[in-house]
Every structure is written in structure tokens, then in C-alpha cells.
Amino acid sequence: MAVPLKQKRGESNNQVPQLIKCYEVNVQHSRAATANLMQMISTDKIGMALIQEPYQYQGKITWITKGYRTFAYEEGKRRAAIIIQDNTIYALLITQLSDNDAVLLEINNERLSFYAASVYFDYN
Numbered sequence: 001m002a003v004p005l006k007q008k009r010g011e012s013n014n015q016v017p018q019l020i021k022c023y024e025v026n027v028q029h030s031r032a033a034t035a036n037l038m039q040m041i042s043t044d045k046i047g048m049a050l051i052q053e054p055y056q057y058q059g060k061i062t063w064i065t066k067g068y069r070t071f072a073y074e075e076g077k078r079r080a081a082i083i084i085q086d087n088t089i090y091a092l093l094i095t096q097l098s099d100n101d102a103v104l105l106e107i108n109n110e111r112l113s114f115y116a117a118s119v120y121f122d123y124n
Helices: 031-044
Strands: 022-026 048-052 069-071 080-084 090-093 102-108 112-119
Touching (some): 031 048, 048 112, 080 102
Antiparallel strands (some): 102 112
């Protein structure tokens, strides 16, 4: 849930807060699904994508459009990531609560402050 920051002096209460459009998807380690997601992010002006099972090659998450910021926990087999396309979004990875299966970010922009989590749950 997004919580508006403190109202600035002179702003009215009836202003519409700036929204961040988000997608959540499991690409199942597929290069084609990742490429399709990158196209959807660009076309639909998605600010942030929460991804489970991202496509990886040689231990690195790949096929992400240059200029997009990718947040994942360290190296190795990672099953959760968050991609941010919008440059007005400031994000901080919370490493104390993140691991290869879960990524937690603190998100801030001009009017919103919230936490975003991408978590992979194994069927076992």
C-alpha cells in the first residue's frame, strides 16, 4: 500500500497523488517471457516490475533493457527480482530482509513512500 508523504505548504487536499504502475509476473526462467515483459514495460509505461524466476545466464539476470535498474540479492541462483524503469522512483534494497528468494525495497518518489517485495514461494 502506498502512503502519501506529508503535504507541502500551499497544496490542496484534493490533488491526485502520483501513482506508480506495477506489474507482478513469474517469467519461469524464460528468455522469451523476459523479452515480452520488457516490451510490455516500455509500451504500458510500467514504473516497476516484481519478478519471480528471472531469466539468468551464467549466474546473472539478463535480457533486461539497458537503463532499467535491477534489484536482486547478491550472486547465484536468484528466484526474485525487482526492475524499476521510472527514473523518478528512488529505491533502496533492504539487504537484512532480502535473500535469493525474496527482495525487499524501500520506494520513494515525490509523493509516495512504501515498501515493495518480490517473493518466490517454492511449491514444497
